[in-house]
Amino acid sequence: MRIAVIPGDGIGKDVTAEAVRVLQAVSAASGKRLDLETLPWSADHYLATGVTIPPDGFDRLREYDAILLGALGDPRVADGRHARDILLGARFTLDLYVNYRPVKLLDDRLCPLKDRGRKDVNFVVFRENTEGVYVSVGGRFKPGTEDEIAVQEEVNTYKGVSRIIRHAFEYAVAHGLTKVCMADKSNAMAQGHALWQRVFREESAKYPGITATHQYIDALAMFLVKDPGQYQVVVTNNLFGDIVTDIGGALQGGLGMAASGNIHPGKTSLFEPVHGSAPPLAGKNVANPMGAILSAALMLDTVGWKDEAARIEAAVESAVHERIGTADIGGSLGTREVGDWISARLKA
Numbered sequence: 212m213r214i215a216v217i218p219g220d221g222i223g224k225d226v227t228a229e230a231v232r233v234l235q236a237v238s239a240a241s242g243k244r245l246d247l248e249t250l251p252w253s254a255d256h257y258l259a260t261g262v263t264i265p266p267d268g269f270d271r272l273r274e275y276d277a278i279l280l281g282a283l284g285d286p287r288v289a290d291g292r293h294a295r296d297i298l299l300g301a302r303f304t305l306d307l308y309v310n311y312r313p314v315k316l317l318d319d320r321l322c323p324l325k326d327r328g329r330k331d332v333n334f335v336v337f338r339e340n341t342e343g344v345y346v347s348v349g350g351r352f353k354p355g356t357e358d359e360i361a362v363q364e365e366v367n368t369y370k371g372v373s374r375i376i377r378h379a380f381e382y383a384v385a386h387g388l389t390k391v392c393m394a395d396k397s398n399a400m401a402q403g404h405a406l407w408q409r410v411f412r413e414e415s416a417k418y419p420g421i422t423a424t425h426q427y428i429d430a431l432a433m434f435l436v437k438d439p440g441q442y443q444v445v446v447t448n449n450l451f452g453d454i455v456t457d458i459g460g461a462l463q464g465g466l467g468m469a470a471s472g473n474i475h476p477g478k479t480s481l482f483e484p485v486h487g488s489a490p491p492l493a494g495k496n497v498a499n500p501m502g503a504i505l506s507a508a509l510m511l512d513t514v515g516w517k518d519e520a521a522r523i524e525a526a527v528e529s530a531v532h533e534r535i536g537t538a539d540i541g542g543s544l545g546t547r548e549v550g551d552w553i554s555a556r557l558k559a
C-alpha cells in the first residue's frame with residue numbers, strides 16, 4: 212500500500228506527524244506493509260519555489276493508493292492560491308465528488324449541547340465536492356472602483372447532483388440506515404436548486420425502503436443544534452456542506468475531532484481532517500491530532516484495511532474515554548503525547 216502524505220501548513224504539519232506515527236504503528240502490528248511518501252507542497256514550498264503544485268502533480272498523486280493531507284492555508288499567502296491549487300485542484304482534477312464527513316460523538320462528555328449525548332450525534336454528511344460555487348466561474352468588472360461588480364456563479368449539473376445524491380442513498384442501503392435528508396435553498400435559489408429538487412425526487416423514488424426528507428439549509432443548521440438525533444444521512448451541496456460540517460465538528464467536541472474523505476469510489480482518494488491550518492496554534496504542540504488520525508482510519512477503511520481502520524478508531528475512542536487528549540477536549544496533553552498514547556495502544 213502506497214500513501215502520499217501532504218502535511219501542508221500550520222497545524223496540518225503537527226497533526227499529520229501523529230497520523231503518520233499511528234499508521235506506522237498499525238502497520239507494524241498487523242505485519243502489512245505501508246509505504247508513506249511525504250510530498251512538500253505547502254505555503255513554505257510555494258514561497259521558496261513559486262510552485263504551488265507541479266504540472267505533473269496530479270498524475271503523480273494518481274499513482275498512490277490514497278492521499279493523506281494535513282491542512283493548507285498560511286497568512287503569508289494572502290490570496291490562498293496554493294490551497295486552491297492543491298486542495299481544490301485535487302478535488303476537481305481527481306474528480307473526488309464525494310466529500311464524506313461522519314459526525315460521530317465519541318463520548319457524552321464532549322457534547323456541547325445540554326442533555327444530549329452519543330445517541331443524538333451519529334450521522335454522516337455527504338457534501339458535493341466538485342461543483343457549486345467552488346468552481347470559480349465568474350469575474351470582477353471595474354475592480355477597486357465604486358462601480359465594481361463581482362459575479363461568482365454556482366454551477367449545478369445533472370451529473371454532479373445525481374451522483375452525490377445516489378451515493379447518499381447507496382450508503383444508507385449498505386449501512387442498514389433508513390433516512391436520507393437533502394438540504395438546499397430551493398426557496399431562494401429557484402434555478403440551481405430546482406435541479407436538486409428534481410434529482411432528489413427521481414432518486415428517492417428508486418429507494419422505497421428509505422425515508423427521504425428535505426430541509427432548507429437554514430432549518431437544517433438550526434436542527435443540527437436543536438435536535439441532531441433526527442439525522443442519519445445528510446446530503447447537500449459544496450458550500451452548504453462545508454458550513455454544516457464545521458457545526459458537525461463542534462457537535463463532536465470540536466473541529467479537532469472531525470475526519471473526512473474526498474472520495475471517487477474505486478480511484479485514488481484524499482483524506483484530511485475537517486479543520487484548517489489554525490495558524491495561532493501551529494508548531495506549539497497543542498493541536499488535537501484526533502481528527503487527522505481518524506481521517507487516516509477512514510483512508511485505511513476505504514482502501515480495504517478494515518481491521519486496521521477499526522483498531523485505530525477503537526484506540527481513539529479509548530483515549531477519549533480515558534481522558535487522554537489535548538486542551539480543546541478538556542485534556543492536559545500535547546499533540547505528540549496524544550499521538551504517542553494512541554500509537555502505543557495499537558502496538559499493545
Ligand code: NAD
Pocket residue numbers: 222226281282283284285286291294298465466467468483484485486487488489490491492497498499500502539
Ligand atoms: P481552522 O479550522 O484552521 O481553525 C479554526 C479554529 O478551530 C482554530 O483557531 C482553533 O481554535 C480550532 N481548531 C481547529 N483545528 C483544531 C485542532 N486540530 N485542535 C484544536 N483546535 C482546533 O479555520 P480558520 O482559522 O478559519 O482557517 C485557517 C486557515 O486554514 C485558512 O487559511 C483556511 O483557508 C484554511 N483551511 C484549510 C482547510 C483544509 O486544508 N482542509 C480547512 C479549513 C480551513
Ligand code: IPM
Pocket residue numbers: 283284294298453485487
Ligand atoms: C474544507 C475547507 C476548504 C473548503 C477550504 C480550505 C477551501 O474549509 O475542506 O472544509 O471550503 O472546502
Ligand code: MN
Pocket residue numbers: 453454457485
Ligand atoms: Mn471547511
